[in-house]
Amino acid sequence: MILALVNLKGGTGKTTSAAFLAHALHERGRRVLLVDADPQGSALRWSEDAEVWPVATVALPTKRLHQRLDDVAGGRFDDVVIDTPPLEENAGIVNSVLRVASHVLVPVAPTPIEVERVGAVAEAVEDSAAVRREGEAPRMALLLTRTVPNASSTGVYREVLTTAGHRVLPGEVRRVERFAQAWGDPITRAAATAYGDALDALEVPA
Template sequence: MPVIVSFMPLSCAFVNLKPGVGKTTSAVWLAHALHELGLSPLLVDGDPAASALRWSELAGGFPFPVIALPVGDVHRRVNDFLGNRQAVVLDAPQMEDHPRITRSIMRYAGEWIVPVTPAPIELDRMAPILGEMADVQSLRAEPARTAVLLNRTNRPDATRTGPDADAREALTERGFEVLNTQIARLDLYAQSFGNSVQAKGSAYMDFAEELIERQDEA
């Protein structure tokens, strides 16, 4: 099935107030999925810890460029590295510790993805991010699309019952759009740091295709 991409590059940022929610894992796997779909992505590591860049080094290099930009004016610099690439994936640091960097990344990206584990404590942490999103939206010429990615779920597919479905419903009631794709809790993802990634057949390939559809609809 051919991929249809609009003239604007797909730009997606993974953001959250807290660390340890799977932002880097999601960014790396999504970038590989986009690469396998032929979109020649650029992966921007905005975290001062440089986890995505280190992953690439340990894996012997990714088949696409990875740049470190842990700076407060990311939105002004990314296009200097973009060239003719059709997608940009941005790994933001936790907003509670690095608000300036994260907000700059959000000013650039057309899509903000919030990875969330379907656990009560994680859902309780979601309320403040709506205010942060509203503040950054006011700085943009055009509003960004926003969505939650259910991550480390109990089941690989969305279900109508059980804790994953309860989390989806709770987030929707709080005003979040939840992506159809969800990422199961699998060793394939959890233990992939530093290794090469093959996204074909994984949930991240479904995730990439859903983002492309959202881009085309927009």
């Protein structure tokens, strides 16, 4: 699996999701490479600052990523997780990622502004089919993140997004301190979080 975390906007939880998903895969015994394709390098710096970081992590912030990933991964990994810059800021890199991803996961909060922009991401994903070797777009799914427990917004926007034809993964990543404060520290028990459930929904082998 080559799983890309993509969104139009900044600050939607791409880096947090990429890091937790990569660790959840590692905890399940998968050989996983985390690729930081964001020139800001937040995922790479997280991996450097954390005292323990069992996931192989490299920076590849280039619009040639689709040509270089094979050489970088060298056939040594079961899964690659790619953190990307916001599509609206760096379409060159994100479009390159979309050429090689098998799965695209869009972290989105149940708020009007984030939900409204999902369509633009879906368009970019669909457009990638024209330049992909398979001629088919990667599988795209949405992951509700930063949800507020017991708020009606979660159900309301799940329904809105599903009705619009999007695949919304079951379960959601709640807005909690554990994720808000995670950056820079080691990640443990990632598979026991909602990110583990997200992997189940993506049908990644346990």
